[in-house]
Amino acid sequence: MTGSGREAPLLRVRKVYHERCPGCRQERKTQADHRIPYTEFLYIWIACLCAALPIQSLFPYLYFMIRDLEVAKQEQDIGFYAGFVGAAYFLGRTISAVPWGIFADKYGRKPCIVISILSVIVFNTLFGLSTTYWMAIVTRGLLGLLCGILGPIKAYASEVCRKEHQALGISLVTSSRAIALVIGPAIGGFLAQPTKKYPNLFSEESIFGRFPYFLPCFVISVLAAGACLACIWLPETLHKYHDDKVEAIEEMEAQVADSTSEDRKAKQSGSGRMASTKNLLKNWQLMSAITLYCVFSLHDTAYLEIFSLWAVSSRKYRGLSFTSQEVGTVLAISGFGVLVYQLLIYPLLAKYAGLVKPFRSAAVLSILLLATYPFMANLYGVELKVLINIASLLKNMFAATITIACNILQNTAVGQEQRGVANGISVTLMSIFKAVAPAAAGILFSWAQKNITGLFIPGDQILFWMLNMVSVIGLSLTFKPFFSMPSALK
Numbered sequence: 001m002t003g004s005g006r007e008a009p010l011l012r013v014r015k016v017y018h019e020r021c022p023g024c025r026q027e028r029k030t031q032a033d034h035r036i037p038y039t040e041f042l043y044i045w046i047a048c049l050c051a052a053l054p055i056q057s058l059f060p061y062l063y064f065m066i067r068d069l070e071v072a073k074q075e076q077d078i079g080f081y082a083g084f085v086g087a088a089y090f091l092g093r094t095i096s097a098v099p100w101g102i103f104a105d106k107y108g109r110k111p112c113i114v115i116s117i118l119s120v121i122v123f124n125t126l127f128g129l130s131t132t133y134w135m136a137i138v139t140r141g142l143l144g145l146l147c148g149i150l151g152p153i154k155a156y157a158s159e160v161c162r163k164e165h166q167a168l169g170i171s172l173v174t175s176s177r178a179i180a181l182v183i184g185p186a187i188g189g190f191l192a193q194p195t196k197k198y199p200n201l202f203s204e205e206s207i208f209g210r211f212p213y214f215l216p217c218f219v220i221s222v223l224a225a226g227a228c229l230a231c232i233w234l235p236e237t238l239h240k241y242h243d244d245k246v247e248a249i250e251e252m253e254a255q256v257a258d259s260t261s262e263d264r265k266a267k268q269s270g271s272g273r274m275a276s277t278k279n280l281l282k283n284w285q286l287m288s289a290i291t292l293y294c295v296f297s298l299h300d301t302a303y304l305e306i307f308s309l310w311a312v313s314s315r316k317y318r319g320l321s322f323t324s325q326e327v328g329t330v331l332a333i334s335g336f337g338v339l340v341y342q343l344l345i346y347p348l349l350a351k352y353a354g355l356v357k358p359f360r361s362a363a364v365l366s367i368l369l370l371a372t373y374p375f376m377a378n379l380y381g382v383e384l385k386v387l388i389n390i391a392s393l394l395k396n397m398f399a400a401t402i403t404i405a406c407n408i409l410q411n412t413a414v415g416q417e418q419r420g421v422a423n424g425i426s427v428t429l430m431s432i433f434k435a436v437a438p439a440a441a442g443i444l445f446s447w448a449q450k451n452i453t454g455l456f457i458p459g460d461q462i463l464f465w466m467l468n469m470v471s472v473i474g475l476s477l478t479f480k481p482f483f484s485m486p487s488a489l490k
Helices: 002-014 022-032 038-056 062-069 075-107 109-128 133-146 150-159 163-191 214-233 244-254 261-268 270-282 284-312 324-353 356-370 373-378 381-412 416-450 459-476
Strands: none
Touching: 038 109, 038 150, 038 163, 038 214, 062 075, 062 133, 062 284, 075 109, 075 133, 075 150, 075 284, 075 416, 109 133, 109 150, 109 214, 150 163, 150 416, 163 214, 163 324, 270 284, 270 416, 284 324, 284 381, 284 416, 284 459, 324 356, 324 381, 356 381, 356 459, 373 381, 373 459, 381 416, 416 459
């Protein structure tokens, strides 16, 4: 009786809403409306898409941009300089990931989303107007630094709707990135250097003639401007009242029913939160999954950088001599294929085969597939285009299998109340690996082009062999004693 007497006042206090609190107003609205908030979900999807497009649109034309900036003394050095441009964005995101999370928790999700989209408008446009290599590096780095939408948008997507619709909200964030894999390369590949591709529409004297890589950036910035206007109607979801009694009760209610009062006090205190983070770092099931995620993120980002540079490089350096348009087409086709695979095929595969078996199979098949890439330089015409599209599609399907499995392993390794912090740790570490990947890939690519002959095997084969070694390391980490399967999946 005493226990039930304690629960009643807790529930009464929890239903108190503060009129001046935007979070309370939104919570009251969502609790009163059982329908899916399609309008808010659409705004979230557009915002995520605009934040992802600058990443995916760069690769088809990066090689040509570095060449035209005339920073490389010889053609073989283009990959070296291109790698640092690709790394600048991820380095900026690594530095700002945690501060943006703190900002969103203190000042609200909406200001964070708006500032992020504004940074896309400003710095993505300036990147397209770059006249020097260092201007490209700085604008790209500032874009990554100020576009802090990645973490807060996930929190926002789960807060703007009822509990039963949260999974749909989070999936929209993921699907927008998948769509960006299709639209981004197409924008970059088809709209870069428009005066050469569409001379009847764009003259050499126009701004698009003076800045040949401005048009794809401008199109993305226009889309971002539309998304920024849509943010006017975004409701704020962060609670901004300071009722200690209500906050303490809400925190206690969020915890499991059988927790002791001492455990609850520890979790509410700063030292309790710090201890919780330390416990996560000691959770080997979680940390092994995060390590796998980081290793394969390094591999996937390095692959995208190397593939884009290799595909457009000259035949005399064992490249494919593709145009930016052809690279954009290959990446867009594989992006669309991966989207279909994620929606229709992978759920069935995971249901009947589990997570780990497809994960390991994808890693092995990816290694075998990459070993064939250097020999594609001997092909020409339709045969080359068909095979490279099939290879790119398969490679990205294998990468999607591994990435989805890593995300599920991470989230099942911890309880629901710890997933926010766990994903924060994962994103921070992953961003570090993604920042290293393009720079390392660019350096290796430049070295490989300078050593096409003279070694025991051609430099391009060594390049893809080094890329495969990362996958071999990742594959070896999926076995005991390193890997530990989360208890929920056993």
